[in-house]
Amino acid sequence: MSAVEPFSAVEIIAAKRDKFTLTNPQIDWVVDAYTRGVVADEQMSALLMAILLNGMNSQEISRWTNAMINSGEKMNWSALDRPTVDKHSTGGVGDKITLPLAPLVAACGAAVPQLSGRGLGHTGGTLDKLEAISGWQASLSNEKMLQVLQECGAVICAAGAGLAPADKKLYALRDVTATVEAIPLIASSIMSKKIAEGTSALVLDVKTGGGAFMSDPLKARELAQTMVGLGKDAGVKTLALVTAMDIPLGLTAGNALEVRESLEVLSGGGPADVVELTVIFAREMLELVGIKGKDPANALRDGSAMDVWRKMISAQGGNPDAPLPVAKENLTITAESSGTILSMDAMSVGLAAWRLGAGRSRQGESVQSGAGIEIHKKPGEKIAAGEALYTLHTDTPERFARAQEVLEGSVAIGSGEVKRLPLIVERIS
Numbered sequence: 001m002s003a004v005e006p007f008s009a010v011e012i013i014a015a016k017r018d019k020f021t022l023t024n025p026q027i028d029w030v031v032d033a034y035t036r037g038v039v040a041d042e043q044m045s046a047l048l049m050a051i052l053l054n055g056m057n058s059q060e061i062s063r064w065t066n067a068m069i070n071s072g073e074k075m076n077w078s079a080l081d082r083p084t085v086d087k088h089s090t091g092g093v094g095d096k097i098t099l100p101l102a103p104l105v106a107a108c109g110a111a112v113p114q115l116s117g118r119g120l121g122h123t124g125g126t127l128d129k130l131e132a133i134s135g136w137q138a139s140l141s142n143e144k145m146l147q148v149l150q151e152c153g154a155v156i157c158a159a160g161a162g163l164a165p166a167d168k169k170l171y172a173l174r175d176v177t178a179t180v181e182a183i184p185l186i187a188s189s190i191m192s193k194k195i196a197e198g199t200s201a202l203v204l205d206v207k208t209g210g211g212a213f214m215s216d217p218l219k220a221r222e223l224a225q226t227m228v229g230l231g232k233d234a235g236v237k238t239l240a241l242v243t244a245m246d247i248p249l250g251l252t253a254g255n256a257l258e259v260r261e262s263l264e265v266l267s268g269g270g271p272a273d274v275v276e277l278t279v280i281f282a283r284e285m286l287e288l289v290g291i292k293g294k295d296p297a298n299a300l301r302d303g304s305a306m307d308v309w310r311k312m313i314s315a316q317g318g319n320p321d322a323p324l325p326v327a328k329e330n331l332t333i334t335a336e337s338s339g340t341i342l343s344m345d346a347m348s349v350g351l352a353a354w355r356l357g358a359g360r361s362r363q364g365e366s367v368q369s370g371a372g373i374e375i376h377k378k379p380g381e382k383i384a385a386g387e388a389l390y391t392l393h394t395d396t397p398e399r400f401a402r403a404q405e406v407l408e409g410s411v412a413i414g415s416g417e418v419k420r421l422p423l424i425v426e427r428i429s
Contacts, residue, residue, distance in 0.1 A: 094251075103312055115197050127158055200236065225428055241426070
């Protein structure tokens with residue numbers, strides 16, 4: 001005989017539809033029952049939409065996050081001889097910060113267990129970028145993760161199937177039900193995985209501006225505050241920086257192109273904004289776990305961060321010396337007029353890179369490692385008519401037309417004031 005369930009999905013959907021606060025037992029049951037397959041997709045879809053429309057209070061969000069954590073295993077890094085700290089970004093265009101940051105923080109004495117994801121839509125995924133490196137493996141067992149962390153101080157890999165399985169099911173459902181934007185659902189999705197990952201400290205990079213998931217700075221602040229609260233409730237030292245994503249970060253968008261740029265940063269060069277943000281995050285992470293006296297800027301200059309990168313890539317089966325993939329075809333777009341670049345729309349650049357083959361439109365699709373965009377000039381710089389503005393890269397030249405279409409009008413060239421967000425918009429601790 002099947003067990004009698006303590007609640008029905010219908011009563012919980014109705015409660016949230018009518019703007020009632022869900023009780024702890026209701027939340028625990030509905031997340032667990034959905035993970036077990038007792039609550040159907042169409043019922044959870046209705047509940048997610050009710051949450052999007054009517055919101056959740058901080059107690060409900062905290063309980064929902066805990067229920068998602070409790071749906072699977074929790075990682076434990078107590079065997080390590082150094083403190084653990086991680087960073088999570090809500091994603092943007094050209095956001096390759098994780099790649100140089102993890103080995104940089106490890107070179108300064110912390111352990112970085114970085115469980116990352118794949119790109120969907122216009123934002124790139126860290127795992128897709130690293131898979132441009134010959135032989136590199138994204139999926140590691142828990143034992144292998146611990147081994148790489150002990151040997152290298154940093155690991156960047158995919159979250160195992162046992163970590164917050166409720167989130168995997170909910171994430172896929174949110175994507176197809178137009179409920180991705182709900183702050184309680186974004187915050188609980190990110191934080192359930194990060195708390196289950198077992199890190200002792202976490203720095204959040206919440207992007208805002210035209211190329212971000214949360215384009216409105218006020219919404220970005222609300223998301224940052226919600227996530228910091230969830231982390232602290234769970235005993236994880238947490239702070240958030242709201243950072244600019246009104247223009248692309250660095251000079252590339254696309255998998256192998258971004259790896260190349262990250263290697264420039266680890267070699268002591270690279271674009272100023274990428275270097276600055278990497279160093280700012282490294283300092284925040286080290287401070288959070290009490291590591292003093294190490295300046296991350298020095299670890300970029302003296303090669304110690306690059307040493308950790310090479311060890312980490314090798315430990316995950318990659319060949320750090322292998323040439324990176326290069327797209328078969330490229331096309332340069334030039335400026336139509338002369339003047340100063342006043343603005344550049346990050347979203348247009350991200351969508352163009354995606355149309356060139358750097359991203360996927362549904363989970364499970366493969367990506368072109370060499371596809372993407374190089375940016376030759378950015379806001380504040382002067383450009384002459386006919387000078388290179390973008391170079392587009394793809395293996396499939398029939399993609400050029402659709403990428404060019406979305407880039408039309410992506411820059412404003414003229415004379416006047418360059419209006420853009422500061423790199424760090426706000427710090428929330």
